[in-house]
Structures are given as structure tokens and as C-alpha cells.
Amino acid sequence: MPPAPAIAVADLVVDRGKKPVLKSVSTEIAPGTVTGLLGPSGSGKTTFIRAVVGTQKVKGGTVTVLGEPAGAKPLRGRVAYVTQDASIYRDLSVKANVAYFAALYGRDRHEAMRAIERVGMGDHADKLAGNLSGGQKTRTSLACALVIEPEVLVLDEPTVGLDPVIREELWDQFRALAAGGATLLVSSHVMDEADRCDRLLLLREGQFIADDTPAALRESTGTANLEAAFLHLIRELEGAR
Structure with missing residues (x-):
């Protein structure tokens, strides 16, 4: 019997x-997986993510996370959300930012430093957040989320505008988290990230317009890559109207 869906x-x-922003959408996300939420700007990605973390007012339907209604009190400390803009305090150091979030959830400073090291920010721990590069701010935000060791991690376009090397490092982190049992939902409009999911x-x-594995999408559309698969599905949809 398959495990209950994480989302x-x-x-x-x-x-x-x-x-209408979301039109009666349904899906199930298995635990310990990385699911990519892809689509152009304005397609509803952030709205969907906000519904999953319980910060979006919905008109109808249900969203269940780890067996609880999205946003329910028992999910605090089990679900982490990394927003598109880095949610950190610019006048605090990297270490102070992560330590603050650690304290909110009963973690100590040692756990904060461990989260900082996990995202490759150990050498920058004493820097003010306001003086960091865009990629460093993103990694600091991720450390603030990882310090609670979430079972579900939701990330809204975490790699937008980042250097390809930093994007690669972040995706290595995401895959490692899933291998450790966490469930990740990652939004993006960059099609070359799709194969990592x-x-x-x-x-x-x-x-x-699709809810499937990368390999199955390529096979069902008869295309060589996922960008072509996406275009095929769009044209198919428009042809049916």
C-alpha cells in the first residue's frame, strides 16, 4: 500500500x-519527493504555493498537508516556506538571522550554525544580511527554513536570477533533502530545472495541463525535451478550444 500523500x-x-486564478486544480504529492511547479509568470504558481502553506484565501476545494488542513497549528515547525524575496532581516548577520528563526522553534545556536553550513554560508556567517549578494540572501533564507528540519519544504522560485553555479548547488541541496525524507514543492519558470524533479x-x-514524471511527459508528447513537451501541450490545449 503506497504511503499517504504529503500534500x-x-x-x-x-x-x-x-x-479566477486557480480553476479547480487537484493533485497529490508523495512524501520524500521533489515536485516542480512550472509555468509562466501569472499562471498561478505563487497562489497555489500560498494555498499549500495556508496563507491564501480559497473559494473552494481542500488542501491537506501531512494529514492536516493547510496552515493548521499542528503544522508549525513541520512545514517551511521560502518566499521569492529573501525573508531575512537586513540589519542582522547571517548567524543572527538563522539563530532567531531557530529560537522561534526551540532550536539552539548549534543547530543554527549547522543549517548555515548546510547551505554553504559558513564563511559568511558574521556578514550583515544587507551586504550579501542575491544568491547569498537566498541561501540564508533557505538556512532559516532548514533549521526547523521541516518535513515539507515549499520554495517559490528560489533560483530566479541566480548564477548557474549557485543554482546547481541549491538543487544538490534540494535532492539531498528529499533523499533524507523531506517533501519539496519548488516553483520555477526555468524549464531546464524540470528534469531535476x-x-x-x-x-x-x-x-x-500536466501532472506526471519528466520521462512520462516526454514520452506522451513524443518530444526530446521538456520545453518542447510543454509547448506541445499548450498547442494541444489551444487547438481543443
């Missing part, structure tokens, strides 16, 4: 004003 979304509907959710105009 289960059923018939999720979100409107902004009178405009166990499963892909392709979102367009508030609807999933």
Missing part, C-alpha cells in the same frame, strides 16, 4: 476579485 489538493478554486505540475492560466 493533497482537491478541486482547489481561488479567485482574485472576480477573476521527480514529478512535474505544469500550470497554465490557472489549470494543470
Whole structure:
């Protein structure tokens, strides 16, 4: 019997004003996997992510995380969310930022330093966050999330605008976390990151046009790469209208 999904979304509907943002989307995400949420800007990726972490007002449907309603109190300390803009205090050092988040969840300074080392920021631990590069700020935000050792880690476009070497290092971290049992949901609009995922959710105009493994998507569309697969699905969808 397969394990219960770490994240289960059923018939999720979100409107902004009178405009639908998510149109009755459903999916299940298995534990210990990396799921990529891909789609162009404005497709609803951030709205979907906010619904998963429980910060989005929804019109209909259900979102369940680790067996609890999204955002429920028992999920605090079990689910971490890394926003698109680094959620750190610019006037504090890297070490102080991570130690602050550690203290909120009953972790100590040793655990904070361990999280800093995990993201390759050990040599920058005493630097002010405001003086960091974009990639360093992203890694500091990730350390603030990792210090609680989350069972579910949700990341909203964590690699946007980053140097390819830093992107590679971050994806190595994501794969290592999944290998350790964590469940990751990672949004992106960069198609070359798709092959790093166990499963892909392709979102367009508030609807999933695919929910499958990278290999299965290439096979079902008869394409050599995932960008071509995505384009094939879009053209197929538009042709059906």
C-alpha cells in the first residue's frame, strides 16, 4: 500500500476579485519527493504555493498537508516556506538571522550554525544580511527554513536570477533533502530545472495541463525535451478550444 500523500489538493478554486486564478486544480504529492511547479509568470504558481502553506484565501476545494488542513497549528515547525524575496532581516548577520528563526522553534545556536553550513554560508556567517549578494540572501533564507528540519519544504522560485553555479548547488541541496525524507514543492519558470524533479505540475492560466514524471511527459508528447513537451501541450490545449 503506497504511503499517504504529503500534500493533497482537491478541486482547489481561488479567485482574485472576480477573476479566477486557480480553476479547480487537484493533485497529490508523495512524501520524500521533489515536485516542480512550472509555468509562466501569472499562471498561478505563487497562489497555489500560498494555498499549500495556508496563507491564501480559497473559494473552494481542500488542501491537506501531512494529514492536516493547510496552515493548521499542528503544522508549525513541520512545514517551511521560502518566499521569492529573501525573508531575512537586513540589519542582522547571517548567524543572527538563522539563530532567531531557530529560537522561534526551540532550536539552539548549534543547530543554527549547522543549517548555515548546510547551505554553504559558513564563511559568511558574521556578514550583515544587507551586504550579501542575491544568491547569498537566498541561501540564508533557505538556512532559516532548514533549521526547523521541516518535513515539507515549499520554495517559490528560489533560483530566479541566480548564477548557474549557485543554482546547481541549491538543487544538490534540494535532492539531498528529499533523499533524507523531506517533501519539496519548488516553483520555477526555468524549464531546464524540470528534469531535476521527480514529478512535474505544469500550470497554465490557472489549470494543470500536466501532472506526471519528466520521462512520462516526454514520452506522451513524443518530444526530446521538456520545453518542447510543454509547448506541445499548450498547442494541444489551444487547438481543443
